[in-house]
Amino acid sequence: MSNSLSTMKLRETIDQVPRFALAHLPTPLEPLQNLSKELGGPTIWIKRDDCTGLAFGGNKTRHNEFLLGAALDEGADYFVWGAGVQSNNCRQTVAACVKAGIPIHLVLSRAHLDGPVETQGNLLLDQLMGASIEFVDAPVGPELDVIIADRAEQLRQKGHRPFFWNRNPVVQIAAISYVECAVEIAEQCQHEQIDPAAVYVSSCGSTGSGLALGAAALGMSCPVKNIAPLTWPWNTATDMAEVASDVAKRLSIPHRLASEDLDVSEDYIAPGYGTPGPDCLEAMQLVARTESIFLDPIYSGKAMAGLIDHIRRGDYSSEEDVVFVHTGGTPVLFAMNEALAEAFPRRECPFGG
Ligand SMILES: Cc1ncc(COP(=O)(O)O)c(C=O)c1O
DSSP states (O other): OOOOOOOHHHHHHHHHOOOOSSSOOOOOOOEOOHHHHHHHEEEEEOOOGGSSSTTTTOOOHHHHHHHHHHHTTTTEEEEEEEEEETTTTHHHHHHHHHHHOOOEEEEETTOOOOOOOOHHHHHHHHTTTEEEEEEEOOOHHHHHHHHHHHHHHHHHHHHHOEEEEOOHHHHHHHHHHHHHHHHHHHHHHHHHOOOSSSEEEOOOHHHHHHHHHEEEEETOOOEEEEOOOSOSSOOOOHHHHHHHHHHHHOOOOOOOOOGGEEEEEEOOEEEBBBOOOOOHHHHHHHHHHHHOOOTTTTTTTHHHHHHHHHHHHHHTTTOOEEEEOOOOOHHHHHHHHHHHHHSSSOOHHHHHH
């Protein structure tokens, strides 16, 4: 007997979880007619999670609805968060804290920078929204997490109740939001009368884990194809399956995922995390010049490069539909302006100027 849930039942289950409203939902699902025609393959539908509505949008707006919900539920009065200087996650968490009226301190790693810290892109927005910020040399990962936990402890000693970046609980709580995104995709595909052959997303964490769980719980037939932006020191598919199963336990639904249920590709990371390769730059330019949609050079550009490659190698027919989830990241375009200006030179002036 099938243990699939209806979209209504899964929504009801998610509605039991503490939540703080931040996002414009549902985000649109739109056909990319020009891009699909240009590639000559399936109809590509874009799920506009770059338009979640808060502080330039992105997948973390969804995540933060549940993270703020959890924090407020436990009486938190301070956030301590951290990642790289140009973190979309930090920008979105600052924005969520501003909306909730909670102060936030950021611990930002400058370990990967070649030169000085430049106040551009996400960092500029963090400053504008009023976060307190400290820069550290520790790389993103366990060393940075220790500093974040220390700052939280100092706040606790001063009588605060901090909610801080702590990978395990945070990744699970955030993933709940993408179970709901899967519900939206299922509802919108039904409305459009399409049955997609695949859903593509840039993820190796909460976003893809939640989508995979949502798709499994709803009995969706298509795979969620996670195009990983980086390689973790651990097995990504195993970790994402564990996150999905832990989320299912939190939601009291019976579905459990194993690593073989997670479709993860690490083929589009080159030349490395945070640096776009020629395929990513081509994808960014093609989508901008056919659809006026901006992909970012670290996440969504690489995921689109993966989808384009799969289309070009003939994985889908022109009769089929595929969904691409745009996870945001736009402010990084401005932080990487020099490298990107070189990649996308100005078109020749038709007037000889
Ligand atoms: C724009 C963008 N897309 C995708 C991701 C990946 O999300 P996840 O960590 O849920 O895999 C991130 C993570 O920072 C991001 O900033």
